[in-house]
Amino acid sequence: MKTNAPINEPLIEVQDARLHYHVGGGLASMMGRSATVKAVDGVSFTLKRGESVGLLGESGCGKTSMGRLLVKLEEATGGTIKFDNQSIADLRGDELRTFRSRVQLIFQNPFDAINPRYTIRKSMSEPLSNARIPEGEWEGRIIAGLELVRLPDPVQYLDRFPHQLSGGQLQRVVMARALILQPEFVVADEPVSMLDVSVRAGVLNVFRDVRDRLNLSAIYISHDLALVRYVCERTIVMYLGRIMEDGTTEDIIREPLHPYTQALVAAVPVPSPDQSHEPLPIGRGAPDPRNPPSGCVFRDRCPKAFDRCAQEIPSKTRVGERDVACHLFSP
Amino acid sequence: MTDTLLSFKDVEIVYKVGNMSIRATTGASFDVPRGAIVGLVGESGCGKTTLARAVTRVIADNAHIAHGQILFDGIDLVSLSDRDMNALRWRDIAFIPQSAMNSLDPVYTVEYQLHEVLRGRGGLSRIDARKRSKELFELVGIETNRLSDFPHQFSGGMRQRVAIALALALNPKLIIADEPVTALDVIVQRQILDQLRDLQQKLGISVILVTHDISVVAYICDRTVVMYAGQVMESSDTRAVLNEPYHPYTMGLKNAFPDIKSAGTGLLTPIEGSPPDLANPPPGCRFAPRCPFAEAICRAENPQPREIQPQHIVACHRSQEALQLRTEASKYETWQQIP
Numbered sequence: 001m002k003t004n005a006p007i008n009e010p011l012i013e014v015q016d017a018r019l020h021y022h023v024g025g026g027l028a029s030m031m032g033r034s035a036t037v038k039a040v041d042g043v044s045f046t047l048k049r050g051e052s053v054g055l056l057g058e059s060g061c062g063k064t065s066m067g068r069l070l071v072k073l074e075e076a077t078g079g080t081i082k083f084d085n086q087s088i089a090d091l092r093g094d095e096l097r098t099f100r101s102r103v104q105l106i107f108q109n110p111f112d113a114i115n116p117r118y119t120i121r122k123s124m125s126e127p128l129s130n131a132r133i134p135e136g137e138w139e140g141r142i143i144a145g146l147e148l149v150r151l152p153d154p155v156q157y158l159d160r161f162p163h164q165l166s167g168g169q170l171q172r173v174v175m176a177r178a179l180i181l182q183p184e185f186v187v188a189d190e191p192v193s194m195l196d197v198s199v200r201a202g203v204l205n206v207f208r209d210v211r212d213r214l215n216l217s218a219i220y221i222s223h224d225l226a227l228v229r230y231v232c233e234r235t236i237v238m239y240l241g242r243i244m245e246d247g248t249t250e251d252i253i254r255e256p257l258h259p260y261t262q263a264l265v266a267a268v269p270v271p272s273p274d275q276s277h278e279p280l281p282i283g284r285g286a287p288d289p290r291n292p293p294s295g296c297v298f299r300d301r302c303p304k305a306f307d308r309c310a311q312e313i314p315s316k317t318r319v320g321e322r323d324v325a326c327h328l329f330s331p
Numbered sequence: 332m333t334d335t336l337l338s339f340k341d342v343e344i345v346y347k348v349g350n351m352s353i354r355a356t357t358g359a360s361f362d363v364p365r366g367a368i369v370g371l372v373g374e375s376g377c378g379k380t381t382l383a384r385a386v387t388r389v390i391a392d393n394a395h396i397a398h399g400q401i402l403f404d405g406i407d408l409v410s411l412s413d414r415d416m417n418a419l420r421w422r423d424i425a426f427i428p429q430s431a432m433n434s435l436d437p438v439y440t441v442e443y444q445l446h447e448v449l450r451g452r453g454g455l456s457r458i459d460a461r462k463r464s465k466e467l468f469e470l471v472g473i474e475t476n477r478l479s480d481f482p483h484q485f486s487g488g489m490r491q492r493v494a495i496a497l498a499l500a501l502n503p504k505l506i507i508a509d510e511p512v513t514a515l516d517v518i519v520q521r522q523i524l525d526q527l528r529d530l531q532q533k534l535g536i537s538v539i540l541v542t543h544d545i546s547v548v549a550y551i552c553d554r555t556v557v558m559y560a561g562q563v564m565e566s567s568d569t570r571a572v573l574n575e576p577y578h579p580y581t582m583g584l585k586n587a588f589p590d591i592k593s594a595g596t597g598l599l600t601p602i603e604g605s606p607p608d609l610a611n612p613p614p615g616c617r618f619a620p621r622c623p624f625a626e627a628i629c630r631a632e633n634p635q636p637r638e639i640q641p642q643h644i645v646a647c648h649r650s651q652e653a654l655q656l657r658t659e660a661s662k663y664e665t666w667q668q669i670p
Contacts, residue, residue: 197544271545
């Protein structure tokens with residue numbers, strides 16, 4: 001049930017999404033040690049049809065949690081997430097089943113994502129079976145799916161087991177499986193971080209190619225801006241559950257505005273010996289997420305922090321084509 | 332005292348699997364100068380970890396060094412008795428693993444584990460060990476009150492710092508770091524590399540850094556050794572290897588890396604195919620099946636390593652044509668021609 005909405009129509013609207021966990025129940029709570037971790041805390045953005053957005057940040061910044069909220073692997077504890085104008089929190093029964101076929105998640109480690117005891121055929125059949133596709137169509141669709149991700153001569157893979165494939169081949173299978181129900185939206189969570197550099201490029205090329213051919217909307221989660229830039233025209237920078245900066249990837253690379261983004265840009269690995277060895281403009285060590293700093297969550301690592309940063313949470317400010325949450329730009 | 336601390340000479344390491352012999356490395360030769368960081372770079376399965384671990388003989392039970400020498404300060408480590416080798420570990424040669432969580436014991440505090448090395452291996456008294464533990468934590472920039480913490484209480488980057496502190500405990504001459512930053516975010520990765528470089532320079536230690544990531548090599552290593560399918564393909568000064576590569580594999584590795592400094596986001600160039608099965612390697616150059624420049628001789632005869640420039644060793648039949656191959660290798664289409 002694909003809609004024929006115009007391309008600029010938002011496919012996903014996230015409004016003030018929150019995902020708060022309570023940690024340390026039981027004995028810890030009796031001893032007064034329970035706390036709340038705000039994995040996602042007041043995140044808002046929209047994603048248009050056919051748009052790819054990178055979620056960029058360090059581990060613990062909430063990028064993976066945000067991705068899981070979008071595909072409804074987690075339930076938001078606050079705010080709303082709309083997919084195609086419908087709140088995903090309300091989805092039940094057939095509606096939920098349809099939603100599950102329209103959105104997909106591509107996992108980080110292909111060796112974890114695929115059951116090692118299933119043949120490729122069996123792994124690829126599962127989503128088809130879940131979506132109640134007639135069994136007669138399975139083989140054809142599986143082969144078409146493997147061709148889509150440019151696995152040459154796909155029939156040879158059908159009865160192999162995951163350990164008989166290389167990491168790059170297996171990640172293509174994972175991608176093919178995610179795409180086999182022709183979703184409209186995919187979340188790719190560090191899909192190449194487990195792969196060797198020489199095969200990364202191939203997998204990224206396939207991802208880009210498939211996305212363009214199927215006009216997919218995508219969220220690409222990574223800590224490496226060079227990879228995000230390769231697949232996303234727009235980047236959202238997250239830190240400790242909040243959005244720090246949101247703009248086109250080229251703008252962000254050329255002139256990062258938020259001090260955190262500046263550190264991320266400076267830290268991007270470069271394959272050249274002729275590069276700056278200046279220390280990064282950022283303090284060491286992310287704060288304890290159970291006990292984040294007051295005001296701006298980044299302030300204790302920020303080289304430019306001033307009084308206001310401790311007192312007031314910066315709200316989103318429009319700077320040119322970008323949104324920035326930093327008091328350097330606050331009115 | 333020579334300028335070379337460690338020297339691999341024609342090292343061959345063989346794994347016995349059933350009745351098969353798999354040569355994880357063959358003919359591996361390179362030097363580690365004193366006070367230098369040498370990067371050992373290549374894809375998974377290329378033999379880089381096996382080779383690095385062979386230095387202190389921390390290799391699998393079914394593996395053995397079948398041929399060659401590993402000279403450390405003039406002593407051949409290959410022929411050393413197990414007992415002498417054991418005395419060398421931590422004191423002279425220490426190890427930083429990829430995931431510190433796997434090397435730290437989760438049920439003991441980090442101080443206890445530091446003491447194990449300092450007292451057990453170094454023979455320090457309890458009081459001296461306590462003092463040295465504090466020094467080490469200060470050196471790697473962790474607050475000393477965290478000595479009594481357990482490994483799980485540290486973040487990934489902090490654990491890697493603990494692992495560095497452990498490696499430095501007994502003032503070794505050589506540290507072998509196996510993918511020390513691979514599991515870390517870009518910011519922490521950079522901070523750990525900066526710290527490793529600072530300490531290495533301050534203390535004059537030599538480091539072998541094993542990695543699959545040429546950006547890590549580019550950032551921190553003085554010399555670079557590129558391995559493929561168990562063999563050294565190219566080795567030289569890092570600047571020379573990355574700016575003027577002679578081996579098509581090195582050219583390919585560099586192309587495959589997304590460079591944020593480059594102007595566009597044109598297609599990245601993968602190296603198609605996969606490394607050969609080491610139980611049954613191709614007859615000629617091991618890279619030939621994936622090499623866009625392979626000729627008849629490449630498929631027939633394994634090229635011998637040759638010194639193409641002073642200190643720049645290359646194993647490629649076409650290394651004389653490198654200038655022209657570099658231009659070809661920078662094009663996406665070139666790498667698409669491989670069957």
